[in-house]
Amino acid sequence: SVYQQLSGLPNVTFDFIIVGGGTSGSVLANRLTEISSFEVLLIEAGPRSIFSVNFYGLIYFIASNDGVINSIVPGFAFNLANTPFDWNFTTTPQAGLNGRVIGLQRGFILGGSSSVNGMVYTRGSSSDFDRFAQVTGEPGWSWSRLLPYIYKNEKWVAPVDNHNTAGQFDPRFHGFNGFIKTSLPGILNPAVDSRVLQAANELNGDFEFNVDMNSGSPLGTGWLQSTSGGGTRSSAATSYLAPQFQARPNLHILLNTRVTRILKTKGSNGLTLRTVELTSGFDITSPRALVTAKKEVILSCGTVGTPHILLHSGIGDKKDLAAINIPSVLDLPSVGKNFTDQPLFFPAFELNIPNDIDPWANLSTDPTLQADSFALWNANRTGPLVNLNRADHIVWGRLPNSSPIFQKFDDPSSGTNSAHWEIILAGSPSVISGVGTIVSPNSRGFLKLKNNNPFDSPLINPAYFESEFDLFTGRETIKAFRRFVSAPAWKDVLIGPTGDIANATTDALLDDFIRNTALSAEHPVGTASMSKRDANWGVVNPDLLLKRASGLRIADASIMPFVPCAHTQASVYIIAERAADIIKAAWQ
Numbered sequence: 001s002v003y004q005q006l007s008g009l010p011n012v013t014f015d016f017i018i019v020g021g022g023t024s025g026s027v028l029a030n031r032l033t034e035i036s037s038f039e040v041l042l043i044e045a046g047p048r049s050i051f052s053v054n055f056y057g058l059i060y061f062i063a064s065n066d067g068v069i070n071s072i073v074p075g076f077a078f079n080l081a082n083t084p085f086d087w088n089f090t091t092t093p094q095a096g097l098n099g100r101v102i103g104l105q106r107g108f109i110l111g112g113s114s115s116v117n118g119m120v121y122t123r124g125s126s127s128d129f130d131r132f133a134q135v136t137g138e139p140g141w142s143w144s145r146l147l148p149y150i151y152k153n154e155k156w157v158a159p160v161d162n163h164n165t166a167g168q169f170d171p172r173f174h175g176f177n178g179f180i181k182t183s184l185p186g187i188l189n190p191a192v193d194s195r196v197l198q199a200a201n202e203l204n205g206d207f208e209f210n211v212d213m214n215s216g217s218p219l220g221t222g223w224l225q226s227t228s229g230g231g232t233r234s235s236a237a238t239s240y241l242a243p244q245f246q247a248r249p250n251l252h253i254l255l256n257t258r259v260t261r262i263l264k265t266k267g268s269n270g271l272t273l274r275t276v277e278l279t280s281g282f283d284i285t286s287p288r289a290l291v292t293a294k295k296e297v298i299l300s301c302g303t304v305g306t307p308h309i310l311l312h313s314g315i316g317d318k319k320d321l322a323a324i325n326i327p328s329v330l331d332l333p334s335v336g337k338n339f340t341d342q343p344l345f346f347p348a349f350e351l352n353i354p355n356d357i358d359p360w361a362n363l364s365t366d367p368t369l370q371a372d373s374f375a376l377w378n379a380n381r382t383g384p385l386v387n388l389n390r391a392d393h394i395v396w397g398r399l400p401n402s403s404p405i406f407q408k409f410d411d412p413s414s415g416t417n418s419a420h421w422e423i424i425l426a427g428s429p430s431v432i433s434g435v436g437t438i439v440s441p442n443s444r445g446f447l448k449l450k451n452n453n454p455f456d457s458p459l460i461n462p463a464y465f466e467s468e469f470d471l472f473t474g475r476e477t478i479k480a481f482r483r484f485v486s487a488p489a490w491k492d493v494l495i496g497p498t499g500d501i502a503n504a505t506t507d508a509l510l511d512d513f514i515r516n517t518a519l520s521a522e523h524p525v526g527t528a529s530m531s532k533r534d535a536n537w538g539v540v541n542p543d544l545l546l547k548r549a550s551g552l553r554i555a556d557a558s559i560m561p562f563v564p565c566a567h568t569q570a571s572v573y574i575i576a577e578r579a580a581d582i583i584k585a586a587w588q
């Protein structure tokens with residue numbers, strides 16, 4: 001059942017209480033309720049705004065993720081930032097961004113960030129996961145042991161335009177019977193696709209064609225895969241919490257309810273944290289209620305939400321908490337530390353390809369084309385709105401071993417099959433733009449509390465470009481993009497760099513471009529990292545139980561000690577699928 005308000009909840013005790021109905025929480029809710037004797041409560045803070053406005057300006061009622069058109073239509077996903085479906089977090093002023101404050105989007109809706117993300121489906125490299133296994137001492141986190149969970153999660157489907165996909169992916173590396181639909185682009189980009197592939201072929205080396213970037217070896221140029229199918233977004237909510245699962249009698253989904261703290265459970269031995277404080281209200285004066293798990297509480301509030309709740313619960317650095325009058329319950333200084341995100345920026349090159357090669361060339365500026373594209377999507381889920389944008393390829397690259405930066409820094413990537421940078425290639429007849437991203441950053445930031453009010457946003461400092469390594473990699477990403485568009489394939493159509501990089505002719509000017517324009521890739525991890533059982537750092541053990549306590553487990557992006565060289569949803573799904581098996585094994 002789904003409850004819109006706390007007052008509707010039938011019980012105050014459940015076997016499991018999952019806090020956060022996002023990407024990982026939705027997976028866990030589904031998997032744990034496969035066992036009919038487990039009573040499970042899933043608590044989600046969003047969407048709170050109960051009325052919204054659709055494409056035609058009509059006001060409609062929102063319950064959960066249903067009917068949120070910007071979340072359903074892939075091409076509308078960019079409209080979700082700074083809306084009622086966003087937590088609307090911002091960073092602290094970033095020294096590495098010339099003092100700029102930037103937004104950090106997080107989904108405030110059932111399905112969490114999987115309901116608002118860019119749908120790019122990338123897993124990272126095998127060595128990313130092998131490094132998880134190595135730092136935790138738990139072989140279960142290695143690539144080969146996680147492959148079954150990758151396949152359990154994924155349901156590969158044909159692209160919605162039914163184009164011939166031979167040579168565009170390798171079926172050996174995909175799951176066909178899982179939950180999250182993945183597919184190749186459902187409308188191709190004739191203006192640039194053939195030239196991208198030709199350039200990859202001409203240049204080889206860094207840019208060599210890679211038939212499937214999700215094989216565990218992502219490097220090179222490959223076709224973009226996304227978490228969509230049939231022309232619509234596939235999120236944790238639309239799949240793992242589809243109506244037939246919401247109807248399970250042992251699953252209780254509570255929306256519009258914020259968890260403020262996890263409390264010591266009365267009458268229990270030692271530090272047992274199975275009691276959850278929650279409220280339907282909006283501010284510090286709102287009345288709170290308590291619910292208790294008989295078996296476990298699982299925190300799945302993500303890289304920002306999870307440490308936020310832990311710190312308010314008195315779990316974190318004792319000295320920091322004392323300074324804001326929060327009594328220490330468990331002195332775990334690693335909570336909120338190791339904040340790791342990937343910054344991105346947008347270099348672009350002007351092209352001179354005749355417009356008539358692409359009927360949608362002026363989609364971003366022409367209101368008639370915009371109305372036509374939505375009509376097409378509405379009629380039969382086709383047209384340019386079936387993709388986030390006109391990007392069909394990604395290039396993943398590494399700095400060469402001889403790069404001078406390695407004289408000063410150890411390699412932050414997980415191994416030689418891992419990328420340092422990524423360029424998502426999006427194009428129209430008049431411009432090819434690249435989303436340049438530092439995917440194996442060396443900078444580490446932190447999340448702290450401003451005060452003891454759980455309704456206030458935390459201080460989020462990702463420390464973008466504070467490591468010189470990341471700025472160096474940023475410049476090399478732009479230079480790699482320049483090399484890419486200098487291939488013979490572009491010779492007759494390339495005009496030159498455009499926008500902010502047009503005049504960035506020196507390294508110092510490239511640095512300015514990066515610092516003045518970079519944004520978040522929205523892939524933060526690491527604030528409740530897992531570590532070896534006996535490590536003197538970390539927040540959870542390799543089985544994801546909170547260190548030095550019982551009753552509380554964490555399963556979401558926050559537990560990753562390093563960011564994989566990838567967009568992070570695939571790794572979150574993998575973590576949640578494995579966490580479900582760990583929990584079932586502990587209690588069955």
Ligand SMILES: Cc1cc2nc3c(=O)[nH]c(=O)nc-3n(C[C@H](O)[C@H](O)[C@H](O)COP(=O)(O)OP(=O)(O)OC[C@H]3O[C@@H](n4cnc5c(N)ncnc54)[C@H](O)[C@@H]3O)c2cc1C
Pocket residue numbers: 019020021022023024025043044045046105106107108109110111112113114116117118119120121122257258259260300301302303305306309521522523524556557558566567568569570572
């Ligand atoms: C704009 C954007 C674009 C992205 N693009 C991509 C992409 O293209 N490809 C990709 O792979 N990854 C992408 N990501 C990253 C990816 O979506 C996330 O890494 C992943 O979804 C995180 O999963 P999670 O379970 O850790 O957190 P979330 O999915 O964010 O779930 C956390 C949930 O907890 C809830 N919550 C938080 N605090 C509380 C509280 N106190 N009480 C109750 N509930 C609470 C939240 O509302 C949310 O529903 C993107 C993310 C964003 C935001």
